[in-house]
Amino acid sequence: MMLRISNLREYETAYRKSVEEPENFWSEIAASFTWKKSWNKVVTWNFESPEVKWFEGGQLNITENCLDRHLSTHGDKTAIIWEPNNPSEKGRTLTYRELHEQVCMFSNVLLKNGAKKGDRICIYMPMVPEATIAMLACARIGAIHSVVFAGFSAQSLSDRIQDSDCSMVVTSDGAYRGAKEIPIKEVVDEALRVCPTVQRVIMLERTGANVRIDAERDRLWKEEMGKVDARHEAETMEAEDMLFILYTSGSTGKPKGVVHTCGGYMVYTAYTFQNVFQHRPEDIYWCTADVGWITGHSYIVYGPLLSGATTLMFEGIPTWPDAGRFWQTVDKHQVSVFYTAPTAIRALEAAGLDYVRPYTLNSLRVLGSVGEPINEEAWHWYHEHIGKGNCPIVDTWWQTETGGILISPLAGITPLKPSYATLPLPGIQPLLVDANGKEITGNGVEGNLCIRYPWPSILRTTYGNHERCRTNYFATYPGLYFTGDGCKRDEQGYYRITGRVDDVMNVSGHRIGTAEVEDAINQHPDVVESAVVGYPHAIKGQGIYAYVICTKEHENVDMLREEIKAVVNRVIGPIAKPDKIQIVTGLPKTRSGKIMRRILRKVAEGDVNNLGDTTTLLDPAVVDAIRDGAISG
Numbered sequence: 001m002m003l004r005i006s007n008l009r010e011y012e013t014a015y016r017k018s019v020e021e022p023e024n025f026w027s028e029i030a031a032s033f034t035w036k037k038s039w040n041k042v043v044t045w046n047f048e049s050p051e052v053k054w055f056e057g058g059q060l061n062i063t064e065n066c067l068d069r070h071l072s073t074h075g076d077k078t079a080i081i082w083e084p085n086n087p088s089e090k091g092r093t094l095t096y097r098e099l100h101e102q103v104c105m106f107s108n109v110l111l112k113n114g115a116k117k118g119d120r121i122c123i124y125m126p127m128v129p130e131a132t133i134a135m136l137a138c139a140r141i142g143a144i145h146s147v148v149f150a151g152f153s154a155q156s157l158s159d160r161i162q163d164s165d166c167s168m169v170v171t172s173d174g175a176y177r178g179a180k181e182i183p184i185k186e187v188v189d190e191a192l193r194v195c196p197t198v199q200r201v202i203m204l205e206r207t208g209a210n211v212r213i214d215a216e217r218d219r220l221w222k223e224e225m226g227k228v229d230a231r232h233e234a235e236t237m238e239a240e241d242m243l244f245i246l247y248t249s250g251s252t253g254k255p256k257g258v259v260h261t262c263g264g265y266m267v268y269t270a271y272t273f274q275n276v277f278q279h280r281p282e283d284i285y286w287c288t289a290d291v292g293w294i295t296g297h298s299y300i301v302y303g304p305l306l307s308g309a310t311t312l313m314f315e316g317i318p319t320w321p322d323a324g325r326f327w328q329t330v331d332k333h334q335v336s337v338f339y340t341a342p343t344a345i346r347a348l349e350a351a352g353l354d355y356v357r358p359y360t361l362n363s364l365r366v367l368g369s370v371g372e373p374i375n376e377e378a379w380h381w382y383h384e385h386i387g388k389g390n391c392p393i394v395d396t397w398w399q400t401e402t403g404g405i406l407i408s409p410l411a412g413i414t415p416l417k418p419s420y421a422t423l424p425l426p427g428i429q430p431l432l433v434d435a436n437g438k439e440i441t442g443n444g445v446e447g448n449l450c451i452r453y454p455w456p457s458i459l460r461t462t463y464g465n466h467e468r469c470r471t472n473y474f475a476t477y478p479g480l481y482f483t484g485d486g487c488k489r490d491e492q493g494y495y496r497i498t499g500r501v502d503d504v505m506n507v508s509g510h511r512i513g514t515a516e517v518e519d520a521i522n523q524h525p526d527v528v529e530s531a532v533v534g535y536p537h538a539i540k541g542q543g544i545y546a547y548v549i550c551t552k553e554h555e556n557v558d559m560l561r562e563e564i565k566a567v568v569n570r571v572i573g574p575i576a577k578p579d580k581i582q583i584v585t586g587l588p589k590t591r592s593g594k595i596m597r598r599i600l601r602k603v604a605e606g607d608v609n610n611l612g613d614t615t616t617l618l619d620p621a622v623v624d625a626i627r628d629g630a631i632s633g
């Protein structure tokens with residue numbers, strides 16, 4: 001049996017053991033999975049290279065643990081409930097047996113179309129069960145999936161496909177998102193013009209949109225599934241073989257491909273899913289993320305399926321047809337565990353209680369929050385109006401790079417404190433350091449959040465560029481994994497994440513690098529230079545504020561702003577569009593040419609009378625001009 005924690009004393013015992021005897025601790029947990037061959041060594045690691053290996057010598061296939069293993073005991077249990085975008089369209093459910101069969105069939109489709117173990121396969125799909133089937137089929141044949149969120153632009157998609165030399169793309173004709181229909185296949189066609197490594201596209205028909213089919217390259221999901229049989233023996237994988245690549249933004253350069261491997265990721269996502277949400281077999285579990293993000297990978301697909309849970313996949317958006325959609329869906333499917341992002345909570349709170357009142361919400365037992373700091377106001381609204389005061393809220397802090405939740409309450413066990421992620425999970429050794437890397441000990445302190453010991457689902461590398469992994473996460477504070485987050489530890493030892501301390505923004509729970517947005521803005525022909533910062537935004541958490549220098553004076557500044565937004569939309573996607581664009585004639589630079597973002601952040605925040613020391617600037621006068629032209633409100 002998996003080590004299940006059911007009270008605070010057990011948590012403390014498990015935590016102590018995980019620190020004192022980490023190898024015994026994790027090998028006992030790992031032993032509850034199906035391995036084709038047991039491991040020789042639980043962990044080997046150093047944070048200098050860095051190199052981390054878990055369960056080396058062990059062999060497994062994660063999909064046998066997600067699927068095959070459950071068939072004899074609960075093959076007829078619902079694995080996936082699918083709720084479509086349009087509430088009047090009929091949904092679907094798949095039992096574990098049906099999901100297993102679909103995954104085996106699609107594994108055969110991939111093989112028949114030339115995919116091999118170790119190949120990279122890009123998945124660019126809406127939130128339909130086939131997205132999960134495609135991910136699991138990749139894992140089953142030993143191909144490495146790279147899921148790209150279907151809101152990203154053709155250019156973002158082709159960047160990601162090229163970076164990992166994908167040989168295949170799995171996609172759909174179109175996608176429904178609220179009242180909109182999105183031409184997914186068109187985006188893929190455009191992206192693939194510059195992706196010569198892609199030999200094959202498999203397209204699911206979702207909307208019936210009229211799309212161009214390349215007779216050489218493209219195949220239809222339905223037709224291919226009709227040609228294969230339903231038996232497939234899962235490929236044998238080494239514990240440290242790559243399971244997937246997922247691209248995420250950093251403070252510099254293009255998004256990087258975070259790499260997770262089979263064994264450690266499996267053990268950690270299942271362990272954390274079961275303990276954080278205190279999973280019960282009868283739960284109906286709903287995580288509202290998209291499978292294009294790590295939350296979808298770990299807590300829609302792998303964690304729940306490894307645990308034999310019923311996981312709900314929702315295709316739509318929270319505000320369509322109206323702002324009651326989440327609550328209607330909770331009642332309709334009798335959801336007991338509901339996991340969403342603060343930005344959604346704030347948006348639905350702003351829509352008003354009239355959208356909540358028609359629903360009982362009495363199936364709910366546990367609420368979760370993820371993606372950004374949850375402000376106290378939103379926490380209380382969620383607790384009172386959605387949880388009716390009797391559902392614990394697990395505020396789960398983690399990252400794409402961590403693979404699973406690192407700091408979080410255990411539902412109903414850890415005492416809660418609004419806006420605090422509370423305590424580290426077993427196996428996680430957080431510490432706070434100051435700017436010089438010196439550990440800040442004791443309680444009632446604040447610093448940069450680091451982790452001193454590996455856990456099974458820590459990233460192993462960034463695809464194709466190990467040095468980037470080293471410099472990004474392991475070089476700032478030698479010997480430690482640096483998260484990029486600032487953090488408080490209160491008098492009780494509870495952790496509260498305060499937000500990024502690097503040039504990464506968190507917009508509606510999406511991670512966006514300032515440098516990425518600047519590069520996109522600079523593609524506008526009239527733009528000379530730009531600087532982007534985040535600023536507090538009531539719904540999104542952070543909004544995007546861009547300062548832009550142009551080659552010439554524009555008569556119609558509003559039109560210029562719209563053009564710049566359109567460029568960003570085309571280069572990255574709608575999630576990265578700046579909220580505010582201020583045209584400036586100069587940027588505050590130091591004598592060495594470095595932009596002083598501190599000043600730009602202050603102006604964007606509206607704190608123009610508190611700009612601090614500006615004497616080191618090359619030309620202090622630019623600050624006055626920027627202050628005078630600031631966009632408020």
Ligand code: WT7
Pocket residue numbers: 248294295369370371372373374395396397398399400401421483484485497498499500506509510511
């Ligand atoms: C960054 C990671 C991992 C899930 C989705 C986001 C912020 C995430 C919390 C939380 C405060 C949070 C951090 C982190 N973040 N969860 N509960 N409280 N901040 O994954 O895109 O890799 O972003 O999101 O700043 O570093 P991601």
